[in-house]
Amino acid sequence: MRDTLTEDERAVLIRTAHALADAARPETLRHFRTGIATDDKGPGPGGLFDPVTEADRAAERAMRAVLSRERPDDAILGEEYGPQPGTSGLTWVLDPIDGTRGYISGTPTWGVLISVADETGPLYGIIDQPYIGERFEGGFGRASVNGPHGRAELKVGKPRPLSEAIVLTTFPEIGTAAEHAAFRRVADRARLVRYGMDCYGYALLAAGQVDLVIEAGLQPYDVQAPIAVVTAAGGLATGWDGSPAHGGGRLLAAANPQIHAAAMELLAG
Structure with missing residues (x-):
């Protein structure tokens, strides 16, 4: 499918992804560094504490609400509410808070992960850090970050040993x-x-x-x-x-x- 999407279709997917990030941001910030209650979904990898909070759930609900309005035919795979089937051949893959351990510790290294994928893998993705106000995007010819220093192109570092x-x-x-x-x-x-x-x-x-x-x-x-x-x-x-x-x-x-x-x-x- 990645080779058959038109420029207009890609633009719609990009706008939708940013709308999802915009919807998740206030839900995550509302509870950050507030001493929010934490549940244990565990056991996580290695039998460790696997936390989840209402911020995780609220952010995913907010993103799913956007998709139900804007992309009802697309499938969804979310960490907190699981898979939802679709008919379009596209799947939105959502992690409302990647790094919940960091989130409940107050560190600004967690983020909201959003991607849209076909059967071959992700086509476009966003890593959003709401507290710092940085949004990284990649795919469909884009590779950029928008944050406190403005917008900049993303480019990996030069080779070194x-x-x-x-x-x-x-x-x-x-x-x-x-x-x-x-x-x-x-x-x-x-x-x-x-x-x-x-x-x-x-x-x-x-x-x-x-x-x-x-x-x-x-x-x-x-x-x-x-x-x-x-x-x-x-x-x-x-x-x-x-x-x-x-x-x-x-x-x-x-x-x-x-x-x-x-x-x-x-x-x-």
């Missing part, structure tokens, strides 16, 4: 022992590793700030918007073995083919 690289991850919080060991093989070669960045790490990769993001234990709604944004900015986002990753699991996002290959070799052991 792994020994000079900056790596972002949610490890060691998630993943199996074998995945931890694989990640350490990459981390031990890198110049700098930072932890717990959630979806904001992919936004920073697309903006040219970092070289690699490595994660595991992911769901489709965790990965599809980041894949769209990173690839639109000129980067790569695949499974640890180089396979398509839009179904979730293990994700290796890289600024360029050289560092992607170096990291993939180490992850394979």
Whole structure:
């Protein structure tokens, strides 16, 4: 379908995606840093605490309401309310708050993830950080960020060796022992590793700030918007073995083919 959409159809999908982000923003901000009550959906990956709040649910309800008006024939896959079938061949993949652990801790590294996909994977995606006021978009010929510094084009960083690289991850919080060991093989070669960045790490990769993001234990709604944004900015986002990753699991996002290959070799052991 990605090759058959007209320019007008793409423009409508882009406008709809931004309308979804606009609808989710106030719902997430309404509860941020307020001591909102937290439920445990657990066990999450590794049997860990898997929080959800009313902000997660309210933001997804707000986005679904937009889609029911604007795109009733499209399917929906959302983290909090699951799948809804459609007939158009397009699916909106929604994570109302990616990084709820960060959200309830008050860190501004969580985000709203929105993507529209066909059977081959994401076509266009948004990573929105409401508190900072940054919105990253990628797909349909677009790769840009709009935020406190205005609008700028997204472009991944220039190639450099792994020994000079900056790596972002949610490890060691998630993943199996074998995945931890694989990640350490990459981390031990890198110049700098930072932890717990959630979806904001992919936004920073697309903006040219970092070289690699490595994660595991992911769901489709965790990965599809980041894949769209990173690839639109000129980067790569695949499974640890180089396979398509839009179904979730293990994700290796890289600024360029050289560092992607170096990291993939180490992850394979």
